[in-house]
Amino acid sequence: MTDAIAYPKPNLLTKEDLIAFEEEIANLFNLAKIRAPIHLYYGNEEQIIKIFQKIRPQDWVFCSWRSHYQCLLKGVPREQLRQEILDGRSISLCFPEYRIFSSAIVGGVLPISVGTAMSIKMRGEQSKVYCFMGEMTAETGIAYESIKYSRNHKLPIHFIVEDNEKSVCTDTREVWNQPRLSFEEFENQEDEYITYYRYETKYPHAGAGIRVEF
Template sequence: MDKEELIKFEEEIAELFNGGNIFAPVHLYNGNEDQIINVFKKVRSQDWVFCSWRSHYQCLLKGVPPDEIKSEILAGRSISLCFPEYRIYSSALVGGALPIAVGTAMAEKRKKEESNVYCFMGDMTSETGIAHECIKYSCNHQLPIHFIIEDNSKSVCTDTRGTWNCNTLSHESKSDPM
């Protein structure tokens, strides 16, 4: 799926939402298409993907048919899309998918599987304790997991750096061991 197809899908969802056809929260991408497409060049069918409430692009790029995704969104599940048959899971809870992703990576390592885990989180989530704990645990146990921080400088509508009263977030710091 290319950038134009991703954008078109999100525009259709926005139209449905604005037209009153979706009665639950929807979080749209509105940018970052090039970056996520680049990440997904490495994601294989046997790999797991975990993400937050903004997961339409991940589902599409993982190979879930657009009609299946749209059906779930229309049923009010936009922020908790899960398609286990495609090895993709999302959570509406801040950082909710992270420990599950770490557990999956541990299981894959113990089973000696050839799969990787890709765990997406927002910049605000990357500042939470659960993120630091999951990243540190994964590093210490050399788990087959990649953490991808999607930095849009916002936590829904709040400026991330303003919230933390800092110019640099943990994932931007050169001195941070993670």
């Protein structure tokens, strides 16, 4: 972890670029060309592009199983990402050379992102960590502990909570009998450690809307 390395620069992509990529992946999945789960974005392009305007080449990005947009915006070449997805790694995309990692484990990247931020602070490096999570993950204990620890120890990390009101086949608010989620108070607020936004997607939690048999 040295800042002397010339890390690839993030891609300058438009809303249309992102949507076109996900639509291509959706079509490939529906044609049974991807023999593994996929989780697609749609409807949050403007929000995520705004976040990535702050992310530099030396910064770290950690994501969950829905991470196509983050990989593209962090600088991973489109064709390289496409091939990884075709090879069945959509839910666990990791590109160390671009400092971006994802995990299919709920909350799996949270403690890793905090540990990375701790290392950055201890080494005095000029980089930062950005950790993405869904609204259901944000309601777990590991999320609260990670954010609390980061705030109290003033770590160089920022958490992004993305709320699409979908958590597998359940509604997050119904599960917890909680009409208003804990992090909604950060919507449209500037906070050093948390960004929260809601978006509506046309895709189901997993897949692309067509039942595929292999």
